[in-house]
Amino acid sequence: MKTIELNEKIECRGSYDVIVAGGGVAGCAAALSAVRSGKSALIIEKSQIFGGLATLGLINFFVPMCNGRGKQIIYGMAEEFLRLSIKYGYDTIPEIWKNGDPSDYPENGPRYITRYSADIFALALTEQLHTEGVDIMFDSVVSMPVMNGCHCDGLIIENKSGREYYEGKIIIDTTGDADVLYRAGVPTVQRGNFYTYIAKLITIDSCRKAAESGNIRDAMAGIAGGGSSLYGKGHPQGMPLFTGTTSEDVNNYLITNQLHMLSKLKQTDRFSRNVVTLPGMCQYRTTRRIDGDYVLREADVYRHFDDSVGAINDFDRRDYLYEIPYGTLICSKYDNLLTAGRSAAGEGYAWDVLRVIPPAIISGQAAGLAAAQAIDEACGVGAIDIRKLQASLEAGNVDIHFDDADIPEKDRRSAD
Ligand SMILES: Cc1cc2nc3c(=O)[nH]c(=O)nc-3n(C[C@H](O)[C@H](O)[C@H](O)COP(=O)(O)OP(=O)(O)OC[C@H]3O[C@@H](n4cnc5c(N)ncnc54)[C@H](O)[C@@H]3O)c2cc1C
Numbered sequence: 001m002k003t004i005e006l007n008e009k010i011e012c013r014g015s016y017d018v019i020v021a022g023g024g025v026a027g028c029a030a031a032l033s034a035v036r037s038g039k040s041a042l043i044i045e046k047s048q049i050f051g052g053l054a055t056l057g058l059i060n061f062f063v064p065m066c067n068g069r070g071k072q073i074i075y076g077m078a079e080e081f082l083r084l085s086i087k088y089g090y091d092t093i094p095e096i097w098k099n100g101d102p103s104d105y106p107e108n109g110p111r112y113i114t115r116y117s118a119d120i121f122a123l124a125l126t127e128q129l130h131t132e133g134v135d136i137m138f139d140s141v142v143s144m145p146v147m148n149g150c151h152c153d154g155l156i157i158e159n160k161s162g163r164e165y166y167e168g169k170i171i172i173d174t175t176g177d178a179d180v181l182y183r184a185g186v187p188t189v190q191r192g193n194f195y196t197y198i199a200k201l202i203t204i205d206s207c208r209k210a211a212e213s214g215n216i217r218d219a220m221a222g223i224a225g226g227g228s229s230l231y232g233k234g235h236p237q238g239m240p241l242f243t244g245t246t247s248e249d250v251n252n253y254l255i256t257n258q259l260h261m262l263s264k265l266k267q268t269d270r271f272s273r274n275v276v277t278l279p280g281m282c283q284y285r286t287t288r289r290i291d292g293d294y295v296l297r298e299a300d301v302y303r304h305f306d307d308s309v310g311a312i313n314d315f316d317r318r319d320y321l322y323e324i325p326y327g328t329l330i331c332s333k334y335d336n337l338l339t340a341g342r343s344a345a346g347e348g349y350a351w352d353v354l355r356v357i358p359p360a361i362i363s364g365q366a367a368g369l370a371a372a373q374a375i376d377e378a379c380g381v382g383a384i385d386i387r388k389l390q391a392s393l394e395a396g397n398v399d400i401h402f403d404d405a406d407i408p409e410k411d412r413r414s415a416d
Helices: 025-036 076-085 118-131 179-184 204-213 247-265 348-355 357-376 386-395 409-415
Strands: 012-021 041-044 135-137 141-148 151-159 162-173 188-190 196-203 221-227 273-277 288-290 308-313 321-325 337-339
Touching: 012 025, 012 151, 012 357, 025 041, 025 076, 025 118, 025 162, 025 357, 041 162, 076 118, 076 357, 118 135, 141 162, 141 179, 162 179, 162 357, 179 288, 179 337, 196 204, 196 247, 221 247, 308 348, 308 357, 308 386, 321 348, 321 357, 337 357, 348 357, 357 386
Parallel strands: 012 041, 012 162, 041 135, 162 337
Antiparallel strands: 141 151, 151 162, 188 288, 196 221, 196 273, 308 321
16 A cells, blocks of 8 residues: 655644543533533534534434433433523423423323424534633544553644644543544444434425424424434345444445435425435444443443442333443543543443433533543542542532432342
8 A cells, every 4th residue: 555654743732621522412511511620621523513413413302311200310411401402492391391300290201301403502502612611623623642652642633724733631532433542542342333314304394384383393304315213223134334433434324325315305396395404424323432441231220330420311211220430431541531422331222321412411521520630630530539520520410329219129139
C-alpha cells in the first residue's frame, strides 16, 4: 500500500480541564456536569447541532424512566433533559406523569415517557450549554488523541480553520463509537447493526389531521429505507450486519438505505407528501464500546454495585432494574480517559438498557463529575473516591441504588 509521511507542527489553540468529544446527549450531560463542578470544559461536535442520535439521528423518544408500576427510577440530568426536550415544543408525557410520581397508578398504566421535537431539543441544548459556560465547538471532528503512554495530553481536531490541537486534563469520549478511546489504544469491542434508516415525512393527510387536532405533532409521520426493528425483524435475508467502524461500511449503509428510501418515495404521489428531515447521522445502535473495568450483563439485573452511578430501568419490560457501575465508564489503566453513553461497557440486552437516552444521560452526568473529581483529587479516573462521586450525583438528584422493595417477589430470592 502506498503511504505518505507527515511531519507537521500543529498549533495548540487552548487548554481545558475537561474536553468532551461528541455532543450527543451523553456528551452534553458530561460537559454540563463538568462546568457545574467549577471546571472549564470544551465540547467538540462534528455536526452543527447537539443531541446526536436523539436529535440529528431523529430518535425523538425518551424511553420509560419508571419501573412500570408507577415509580420513577431514573432522575438526575435524564429528567432535566426530558423536561428540556419539551420546554419549547410539544410533548406526549402521559397525563398521570405530568407532575412526577403518580399517586394512584393503575395496573399496567402508561409509563413515564415523552416524544419531543428533535430540532427544538437541539436548540434548547445549545442554549443550555452556552448559558452555563461550556465552550462549544461545532463543525469540528476529533481526529486523534495525543498519547503519552496511557495518558492523553490532548486532542487533534479538524475544522474549517484546518488542524488544531487542544490540551485537556481529562478527556471524555462520547462519540458514541468510542473513536477516541479506540485510537488511544483502549480495548474495545464491536458489534453489528440491523438495516434501519428512518426519516420524517409529512403528507397532506397528516397535515389535515394536525389541523383538526390543533397539534403539530400529528403532522409528523415516518418513512424508512431499511426498517428493521431493535431485534432485527425486517433485516433482509443474507444482508451482512453493518459495523459502522469503517468508511466503506458507513457509505454502503448510507447509499443502500437512501436509494431504498427513494424507491419507496417514487411509488407515491409527489404532490401529496414531503420528506422534512433525513437523518443527519447513521442510525447505528452499536458500533464500538469499551471493554471497561466492568462489563454490564443481563445477569446483573437486580444486582447492586458498590460503585453504582445510578439506578436505571428496562425500557421494554416492566420491573427489570439495573444499576450502572462506574467501572463501565473507564479502563483504569488509562488514567485520564472516560466514556459515557452508548460506548459504555455492556453486553447483550443489558447494553441495550444501558445505551438508550435516559441512561446515556446519567452516565454522561457521572463522567463529567468523575472528571472534575479526578482533577480535584489529583488522581487517575480509576482512583477517585467513589462515595464522594455518589454524593455529588445524589446532590444532582440521581438515585444511586434501586429499592429492593421494587424487586418482584419471584425474583427476590435469585437477587439475594
Ligand atoms: C434506530 C435507533 C432507534 C433508537 N430508538 C431509541 C428510542 O426510541 N429511545 C431511546 O431512548 N433511545 C433510542 N435509541 C438509542 C439512543 O438514541 C442512543 O443510544 C443515544 O441517543 C446515544 O447517545 P450518545 O450521546 O451516547 O451517542 P450519540 O447520540 O451517538 O452521540 C455521539 C455524538 O458524537 C458526535 N461525534 C462522533 N464522532 C465524532 C468525532 N470524531 N468528533 C466530534 N464529534 C463526533 C456525533 O456527531 C454525535 O453528535 C435508538 C437508536 C437507534 C440507532
